[in-house]
Amino acid sequence: MLDSILAGFVTYTKSLGFNFGFLTSVYERTIWIDGISMTLILIAVTIPVSLVGGGLLAAALTSGRKYLSVPARVFVELTRNTPTLVQLMCAFLVVNMLISKALGGAQYNPFSPFFWVVAVVGLHIAAFHAEALRAGIESVPSATLEAARAIGFNRLQILWFVEFPLALRAALPAIVNNLVNLAKLTTVGSAIAVGEVTYASIMIWSQRDNVIELMIVILLLFSLINLLIARTGRWLENKLKVPGLGI
Template sequence: MNDSWLAAAVAALKPLGLNYAFALDVGERTAFLRGLVVTLQLCLLTIPCSLLAGIALAAMLTSGRRLLVAPARAFVELTRNTPTLVQLYCAFLVLNMLITQHMNGRDMSNPLTPLFWVVLVVSLHKAVFHAEALRAGIEAVPRITLEAARSLGFSRRQLLWQVELPLALRFALPALVNNLVDLVKMTAVASAIAVGDVTYEAIMIWTQRDNVLELLLLILAWFGLLTWLVSRAGQWLEHRLRMPGYGQ
C-alpha cells in the first residue's frame, strides 16, 4: 500500500520535471531517511552543548578575573573570526589524527567518531556567539538590581547565577534563538567529513542519478522545518519568560 502510494506520488511529480525515482529504491530511500535522522540528531546534540558552553564562556568573560577573562576572550576572537569548516578540518584531520596515532601506539583504537567532532566544533563555534549575547545581557542588567542583591548579602557567584544570568537570558533570548537557527543550518558542514547527514546522503544519491534539484528541494524543506521549529520554540520561551511590568 505504502509503496503504491509512493509510486503514484513519484509519477505525479514526473510531468513537472521532478525526478524522485530514488524514493522507489529501498536502499537509497533508507539512506536518505537515515540522513534526516542524523541531521536531527546533530541538532539535538549541538543545541544544548552550545548553550552550556556559551554560559560557561559568558561567566568567564564577566568574572572580572584576568586569568579567566584573557583565555576566554582569546578563544572567542579566534573561534568567531575563522570559518567553521576550517575549524572542523583542523579538528578532524589534524587533532583527531594525532589522537589516533597516540592511541595506536598503545594498541588502542580512537573512540572519537566523526559525529563527535562535528558536535564539538559546531557547539564551540556557536558557543562564542551565545557568550557574547549573554555578556551583553549581563551588562544590561540594571545596576540598582545588582545593588539590591548585594545588600541582601549575595556573593559574586550567587549574583551571577541567581540574578545576572536569569535576567541576561531574557534580554539575550532573541539573539540566542537567532544563533540556534544558524546552528541548525551549520550542521550541514558534517557532510565535509563524511558524516551521514541528509546533505551527505543526498550527495551520494545524486552522484548516481541526475536529480540534484529534487534532492536540494528536499534538503531545503527539511532544514526549513527544523529552523521553523527552533524559531517557534524561541517565541514560546520569550512569551513564557516575559516578566510582566519589568522595566516599566
C-alpha cells in the same frame, strides 16, 4: 501501501519534470531517511552543548578575573572569526590525527566524526551565545546588583540567581538566531562523511543526477526545522518576559 503511495508520487512528479525515483528504491530511501534522522540527532545533541558552552564562556568573560576572561576572549574571537568548515577540518584532520598517534593508532581513538561535528559546531555557536549573554549580563542595572549584595549574595550567587536570569531574557532573541544558524551548520558534517541529510543526498544524486530535486527537499527540510526553532524561541520569549515590562 507505502510503496504504492510513493510510486504514485514519483509518477506524478515525473510528469512535472522532477525525478524523485530514489523514493521507490528501498536502499536509497533508507539512506535518505537515515540522513534526516542523523541531522535531527546532530541538532538535538549540539544545541545543549552550545548553550552550556556559551553560559560558561559568558561567565568567564564577565568574571573580572583575567586568568578566566583573557583565554575566554581569545577563544571567542578565534572561533567566531574563522570559518566553521575550516575549524572542523583542522579538528578532524589535525587534532584527531595527533590523538590517534598518541594512543597508538586510529583504532584506539574514541572520537568519531560525529563527535567532532558536535564539538566544533557546538563550540562555534557557543562563542556567539557567550557574546549575547555577556551583553545581557552587563546590562543588568547596578542597583539590582547592589540589592543582591545587600541581602548577602556572593559573586557566584549573583551571577547564577540574578544576572543570568535577566541576561537570558535580554539575550534570548540573539540566542534563538544562533540556534537557527546552528541547525544549518550541521551540514558541514558531510565534509568528514557524517551521514546527515546532505551527505546522504550527495550519495543519491551522484547516481541519479537529481540534484535540483534533492536540493529543494533539503531547503524545505531546514526551513521546517528552523521554523520550529524560531517558534519555540518566540514562545520562550513570551513565557520568560518580565510582567509589566514595556507597558
